[in-house]
């Protein structure tokens with residue numbers, strides 16, 4: 542197997558220290574991936590909702606307006622976790638600039654390369670953090686789109702932690718077979734920090750991702766890797782493909798429910814429809830000049846809500862008081 546420099550390092554580490562937990566390997570792989578690669582868009586590996594249509598960010602902006610109006614707080618901390626190219630926040634800021642809401646913009650982002658993108662994309666000053674515990678102690682609205690799916694997971698087979706070894710010229714997982722359970726300790730830790738902040742200083746959260754709200758520990762494997770818009774074998778492209786797992790929304794919501802917050806779980810389609818999707822689409826159509834432009838806008842918008850595309854695969858967990 543041809544190895545990249547990142548994979549060679551990983552192999553050396555395993556050969557000298559023994560197998561590494563899947564949790565550690567996934568964390569290392571994604572950190573390298575987001576630090577190095579051209580991730581988003583047609584040229585990259587995958588495309589996300591804010592990159593498909595500005596309507597996505599506009600609907601999220603309406604959600605923000607609603608939270609601020611209800612609490613009568615117009616200078617919230619607006620914290621986006623894993624903002625990618627910063628497109629969602631840029632679309633939000635454009636809408637908010639027409640209101641009396643003056644947010645203080647913060648990002649949680651580990652990739653230096655993506656921080657650069659975000660800086661270029663944002664017309665307003667913003668602050669970056671490595672750790673959620675560092676954000677200012679005040680009313681905050683948390684946003685996360687396709688963030689939690691990228692956090693490392695732990696797999697257990699019949700109760701035993703899954704490790705990654707290097708055998709016969711390939712990365713392999715041990716043990717194999719048996720009943721697999723996945724959990725995401727990093728997600729849990731982050732959700733606890735968010736819940737603690739919200740309960741001390743007030744605020745709300747919007748978590749958008751693919752996943753489900755079924756059992757708190759799900760049976761079966763959801764780990765997957767995407768490269769150039771196609772699924773690939775996760776262990777064959779370490780550091781070089783986006784490794785993700787379905788988000789366990791029930792587990793994620795527990796930290797908030799314990800602090801007395803309400804969780805509202807719905808499909809992306811229902812969320813967008815509830816926050817002005819049709820109106821925004823109509824506005825955009827009226828403003829566009831050519832027939833081709835209008836068709837493009839319509840088909841992109843449709844992709845966000847179509848049950849066969851992103852409309853039902855993607856879910857929204859809204860956390861509020």
Ligand code: SAH
Nearest residue numbers: 575589623624625649650651652686687691
């Ligand atoms: N929300 C964006 C991008 C999603 S990709 C969009 O919708 O287009 C995942 C993002 O999370 C990237 O910005 C990546 O660098 C960031 N990320 C991944 N792991 C992280 C971690 N542990 N801490 C902070 N950011 C992380």
